[in-house]
Amino acid sequence: CFVAGKKLYVIKTPAGNVLGKVSTCIGREHWLDNADDKYDRGLIEDIKSLLRVLVLFIPLPVFWALFDQQGSRWTFQADRMEQDIGSWTLKADQMQVLNPLLILIFIPLFEVAIYPFMTKCRLISKPLHKMIWGGLLAAAAFVISGIVELNLLPTYGTPLVEGYSQLRVYNGFNCNYTFTSFEPYNNSTSDFNIGPLSVYENLEMDAITFPNISYALRGVNGECIDNPHIGSFSVSSSTANSFFINNQGIHAFVDNNDKPIDGVYVRFLVNSARAVPVTIVDSSKNRTKLSLDSNDKGQKKISKGSGDIIVDGQTVLKDFKFRAGAVYTINVYNDSNSIFVANPLTITPPNSVHILWLIPQYVVMTMGEVMFSVTGLEFSFTQAPATMKSVLQSVWLLTVAFGNLIVVLIVEGHFLNAQVKNYRIFYRKNGKNC
Missing domain, CATH: 2.60.40.4150 (Type VI secretion system, lipoprotein SciN)
Structure with a gap:
């Protein structure tokens, strides 16, 4: 859409390096007022206004540290959940589509209904109040995410x-x-x-x-x-x-009992005096999912779904359901009558918590984004001088980078082993920030 309408835009060529002027002006030893011998008074006053607006940006990195988890931690969380909806599979990364869809719904909804209601109830009276509520909602989203993670823990190896x-x-x-x-x-x-x-x-x-x-x-x-x-x-x-x-x-x-991200791990332990062929056949699609020799006791990765387990031509398990995220060991014995019997052992439980349980945390996080990010950006651009808007946009993007740095320090610091503890830290930081 943006490319198609490019000819309709009024594109102005940048005149001078505003960011450079701001940096060098601030760098004066006696602060801004002592820079009037080098910079005009209008620039100095604009920078003063800019600095007053930038105070509002201080909590932004913490918010972005939470918000950007949708593309990392929350996606990894979705990978370990049941993704089947009938005959259709909802992939983990497809959950991120919720955010832009909800944004399109929430922005007009908040302007028409929610903000007037909150104003009437005296919950908000100025943009700063909206941002406080937005930060609290972002923290609440991680409380919900932590609860989901607690329910996922029993399904991990x-x-x-x-x-x-x-x-x-x-x-x-x-x-x-x-x-x-x-x-x-x-x-x-x-x-x-x-x-x-x-x-x-x-x-x-x-x-x-x-x-x-x-x-x-x-x-x-x-x-x-x-x-x-x-x-x-x-x-x-x-x-x-x-x-x-x-x-x-x-x-x-x-x-190896690590939960596979995609598919199923299976290992065959066959107690037989001779090597025999072992196959897993997807009877519904009439294709072979796995074929190996019984001497091969290594762990194999296969696709999820039902299959017949056949050992030396004998069907030992019919329509066995290989569930996503599980680790199975199939124990097979050949008795004195050359009859094979099998017992499937579940080493790591399959994904059992459904991926749709992630919807509440996405909804709450998007509500927080509307109240915090949209309000903050709108307020900043209306309050900043016209000459400082490019600097403001640069600092806004810089806060995203600092938010990512916070994530790196928390997640890669190795002082928090469980993911649910990471969520607790993110929640506390944003809660205190508000």
Whole structure:
């Protein structure tokens, strides 16, 4: 639209370097009034008016620090949410379309209805009051965002912690094991049952003090009785150490429970005397989602959706739903009759909180933008001298840069590990700012 109407614009060529004059005039040792020997009195008075307006810009960086989270933190938040609306998928970055759409709705709505109502209720009487309310709304948007994040936390994978290891023992047999581990910190033993094709998890192993854990695996029934194992597990700090019990012994590997941003992680642990083909077929589209050899125990990334899991020509799981954001381990066993049985294990839960729960925080943030940013820009341009408007625009853009710097200092400072704590900091800063 702007390009098409360019011929209709009145484009004036800039006359002189106003920003340069402002900078050099302010730089005088005895401030502005002592610069009248070099600069005309009109310029000095205009700069004085400009400085009075720039006081209003002091809280702007904090507001932009919050506002710009829509394209970063809030988008990352949306990546970890359920995005399906019926047969349609709403992508995380598509949520940002809400802001310009709401702006088009809110600006006339505020002018026609909300501002008159607030004036009648004596909530606002001047532009500064609007900006205060706008800042409070921006802070409130991050309170809402923090609540959403608290509901998302249970769906994230258990994070690795420095000094600790995550231990998982996968039972590759269709029978029960008793897992006895020696706990050196209290000089005792603990017994745990590992069910058929199941997994034992200890997600807080002290890997620094006790890097080796003695264990005994004894079968309770079936083939497990004939396959006892006694030994020790070696675990490493900040590592997900996993072990797979099968016919050949115990296979050690490093697990990964990080939630995928797009798609699903899946790993096949097949306990078979011979290598067999494993495929995942999307029956609705008649195409193969994944094909591998059973000796390949690596983690694979596939698209979300239902699929049939076929091992050596046998369908072991029909229409299994691979949900977005989940990490699955498919435990498969080949019995004495050459029949394959499978048990899907969910290592990391799928995305379960719907992306539409982000709408309230976008609505509140956009309301804050209308009251804070639009009002501030309008007030500044009406109060600033005509000769200083280009300087004013430059400083306005500079406040956005300082807002981004605040985000970098908070997020990359490594003193806040959880995202919900970052939201709490942004909320407090903007709340105090108002």
